[in-house]
Amino acid sequence: MLSKPTISLIASLAQKKYRDQHKLFVAEGQKLVAELRARMKPHAIYVTNSEADGELISEAEMKKISFLKTPSEVLGVFHIPPSEKSVAPSENELTLALDGVQDPGNLGTIIRLCDWFGIDTLVCSPHTADCYNPKVVQATMGAIAHVRVVYADLPDFLQKAKTKNIPVYGTFLEGKNIYSEQLSPAGVVVMGSEGQGISPEVEKCVTHKLYIPSFAANRSSESLNVATAAAIACSEFRREWKIES
Amino acid sequence: MLSKPTISLIASLAQKKYRDQHKLFVAEGQKLVAELRARMKPHAIYVTNSEADGELISEAEMKKISFLKTPSEVLGVFHIPPSEKSVAPSENELTLALDGVQDPGNLGTIIRLCDWFGIDTLVCSPHTADCYNPKVVQATMGAIAHVRVVYADLPDFLQKAKTKNIPVYGTFLEGKNIYSEQLSPAGVVVMGSEGQGISPEVEKCVTHKLYIPSFAANRSSESLNVATAAAIACSEFRREWKIES
Numbered sequence: 001m002l003s004k005p006t007i008s009l010i011a012s013l014a015q016k017k018y019r020d021q022h023k024l025f026v027a028e029g030q031k032l033v034a035e036l037r038a039r040m041k042p043h044a045i046y047v048t049n050s051e052a053d054g055e056l057i058s059e060a061e062m063k064k065i066s067f068l069k070t071p072s073e074v075l076g077v078f079h080i081p082p083s084e085k086s087v088a089p090s091e092n093e094l095t096l097a098l099d100g101v102q103d104p105g106n107l108g109t110i111i112r113l114c115d116w117f118g119i120d121t122l123v124c125s126p127h128t129a130d131c132y133n134p135k136v137v138q139a140t141m142g143a144i145a146h147v148r149v150v151y152a153d154l155p156d157f158l159q160k161a162k163t164k165n166i167p168v169y170g171t172f173l174e175g176k177n178i179y180s181e182q183l184s185p186a187g188v189v190v191m192g193s194e195g196q197g198i199s200p201e202v203e204k205c206v207t208h209k210l211y212i213p214s215f216a217a218n219r220s221s222e223s224l225n226v227a228t229a230a231a232i233a234c235s236e237f238r239r240e241w242k243i244e245s
Numbered sequence: 246m247l248s249k250p251t252i253s254l255i256a257s258l259a260q261k262k263y264r265d266q267h268k269l270f271v272a273e274g275q276k277l278v279a280e281l282r283a284r285m286k287p288h289a290i291y292v293t294n295s296e297a298d299g300e301l302i303s304e305a306e307m308k309k310i311s312f313l314k315t316p317s318e319v320l321g322v323f324h325i326p327p328s329e330k331s332v333a334p335s336e337n338e339l340t341l342a343l344d345g346v347q348d349p350g351n352l353g354t355i356i357r358l359c360d361w362f363g364i365d366t367l368v369c370s371p372h373t374a375d376c377y378n379p380k381v382v383q384a385t386m387g388a389i390a391h392v393r394v395v396y397a398d399l400p401d402f403l404q405k406a407k408t409k410n411i412p413v414y415g416t417f418l419e420g421k422n423i424y425s426e427q428l429s430p431a432g433v434v435v436m437g438s439e440g441q442g443i444s445p446e447v448e449k450c451v452t453h454k455l456y457i458p459s460f461a462a463n464r465s466s467e468s469l470n471v472a473t474a475a476a477i478a479c480s481e482f483r484r485e486w487k488i489e490s
Contacts, residue, residue, distance in 0.1 A: 105350055109470045116469055118460030139470075146461070180489040212480075213487040215363030216391070224361055224476070225354045225384075231473035232480045235457075242458040244425040 002046075002061045010065045010077060016130045023080045025132035028068055033076040035142030043077040067134045080132055087123055087150040089161035092186050094119055094237055099154055099202045100127040100193035101226055107131060108139020109227040110191075115143035117234040122147055125154040125202075127193070154190075158205035161188050168207045170198050171233055173223065175209030183237050191230050197223070247291075247306045255310045255322060261375045268325045270377035273313055278321040280387030288322040312379045325377055332368055332395040334406035337431050339364055339482055344399055344447045345372040345438035346471055352376060353384020354472040355436075360388035362479040367392055370399040370447075372438075399435075403450035406433050413452045415443050416478055418468065420454030428482050436475050442468070 012018035013026050024043050027036050030052070033045065045054030048062050052074060062071045089095065096119050101107050107129045114122050129136060131149040140147075158168050167187035171178070190206060192198035198206070212224065212232050223229070257263035258271050269288050272281050275297070278290065290299030293307050297319060307316045334340065341364050346352050352374045359367050374381060376394040385392075403413050412432035416423070435451060437443035443451070457469065457477050468474070 109473055112470060113473055115461055116457075116459050177487060177489055179484045179487050214361050215483055215486070216360055225357060225472070227470070228354055228358055228472055228476035231469070231476040235477045235480060238460055239424045241460070242422060242424050244422055 002057055002065065006044075007061075007064055010075075013077070014067060014134060016133070019080065019130070019132050024077050025080055025137060026067060026134050027076045027078060027137045028066060028074065028134075029072040029138070030074045032138065032142050033074045036076060036078055036145050039145035040081070041079045043079055045077075046075045047073055049073045068138075084148075084150050087121065087152050087157060089157060089164060089166050089188060090121070090186070091164060091166055093121070094186055095121045095123060095188045096230065096234070097123040097125075097154060097157070097188050097190045098128045098193075099125050099190055099198050100196065101191065102127075102129055102194055103226075104129050104133045104135035105139050106194065106225070106227045107133075108136040108141075108144075110230050111136070111140040111147050111149065112143040113227070113231055113234055114147045115140075117238050119234065120148055122149045123154065123157055123188075124149060124151050126151055155201045155205055158188065158190070158202065162205060162207060168205055169210055169233075170203065170206035170208070171229055172198065172203075172209050172211055175211045178210045178212050178233065178236050181208070181210060183240075185237075185241070189233055189237065191226055191233070194226055247302055247310065251289075252306075252309055255320075258322070259312060259379060261378070264325065264375070264377050269322050270325055270382060271312060271379050272321045272323060272382045273311060273319065273379075274317040274383070275319050277383065277387050278319045281321060281323055281390050284390035285326070286324045288324055290322075291320045292318055294318045313383075329393075329395050332366065332397050332402060334402060334409060334411050334433060335366070335431070336409060336411055338366070339431055340366050340368060340433045341475065341479070342368040342370075342399060342402070342433050342435045343373045343438075344370050344435055344443050345441065346436065347372075347374055347439055348471075349374050349378045349380035350384050351439065351470070351472045352378075353381040353386075353389075355475050356381070356385040356392050356394065357388040358472070358476055358479055359392045360385075362483050364479065365393055367394045368399065368402055368433075369394060369396050371396055400446050400450055403433065403435070403447065407450060407452060413450055414455055414478075415448065415451035415453070416474055417443065417448075417454050417456055420456045423455045423457050423478065423481050426453070426455060428485075430482070430486070434478055434482065436471055436478070439471055 046057050047054035167184045170190040292299035412429045415435040
């Protein structure tokens with residue numbers, strides 16, 4: 001049976017403050033929990049199926065601790081890995097950077113995207129959503145265990161990249177057509193926030209402004225959703241490596 | 246002041262059953278409502294700002310009728326346009342088709358994507374989320390007024406396309422590399438649902454199987470989020486037209 005303090009502890013992990021305090025986060029669903037267990041240290045695993053590996057609890061108890069509308073059979077509480085104090089831009093890799101992406105679903109989808117496109121490091125400005133928010137973790141579908149997410153002062157990180165002559169790309173509503181540009185296989189690609197796009201401070205550090213052309217005659221959307229724009233950008237940066245003749 | 250029946254009516258529009266019965270849907274936020282007003286017939290517009298155009302209500306009243314956590318200054322109730330009974334595949338256009346996409350955010354994002362990429366018609370299987378669900382409408386950012394969304398029997402629609410020799414593309418985990426294939430400027434592109442992908446019935450109608458290559462060494466995600474996969478597919482189908490030398 002679940003103790004009251006355990007139930008309170010898990011409920012508290014909806015908030016960043018308590019995730020930071022306890023250094024724990026929640027993941028739900030059989031596949032996701034299995035994926036994380038292969039890579040990350042579990043603090044506790046709760047299951048409603050007696051054949052599954054974990055502490056058996058009732059469905060009523062699972063309902064109490066689950067953050068999902070329809071609770072699954074498995075809920076895992078995992079240790080948050082120690083956060084990295086600093087991150088250095090790499091000359092040999094493609095790195096994605098987020099300037100204040102707020103929506104947990106968007107952040108989770110972008111982490112999943114990084115995993116798909118072999119982007120090992122995602123650098124987030126401090127105003128970006130927390131990657132251990134339960135909604136983010138669910139949206140990553142397990143990719144959170146594979147991608148290194150680092151929160152850092154973005155202008156500072158990008159300035160270091162510029163100093164090392166690493167190209168810093170940014171997506172804007174104007175700039176050079178992403179389909180026509182010769183894109184570097186290594187560098188940093190910055191995506192702006194849902195409402196504001198790339199902030200003026202970060203814009204100053206961008207060495208290559210890009211835009212994704214629109215095909216609409218009467219375009220209503222001012223922009224693409226940030227996760228779909230990131231998908232198109234990652235695809236453009238990576239596609240050349242996968243073209244078969 | 247808002248009458249009780251009005252409040253109940255608006256609240257009922259969270260459910261498809263009542264949207265279908267009243268042929269009304271809700272949109273919130275100044276920009277979105279303005280965007281829809283330019284194209285669609287409003288049934289009523291409620292505003293909390295006396296300078297805005299609409300029926301003035303109090304913030305407490307807005308809180309009662311809003312579906313958002315943080316209500317905006319404007320809520321519009323719009324007439325659902327008459328639904329089309331049938332849709333014919335076009336030989337001259339690129340059409341997107343969804344086989345059971347369930348998440349309202351994904352559907353809204355895909356409608357926005359269609360608008361961006363100049364795809365006029367989105368054909369949805371009957372199991373796809375309802376495009377007038379308030380969460381879908383919000384996620385479209387107004388694109389719902391620009392894109393024709395038709396619900397139809399997908400195998401039937403695709404069979405008609407095949408008969409007219411219109412290519413039917415589908416994205417799978419295997420097939421031909423989307424980056425290497427010569428893609429037709431006109432045709433149908435089918436995206437599967439979040440959990441199941443493309444159903445066996447629909448798969449039978451696909452004439453060209455495509456996949457988006459992954460770049461991960463240790464890939465955890467089995468697939469991309471459907472909206473990001475759709476973004477990459479649309480970008481690949483459209484990019485050739487926008488390349489500048």
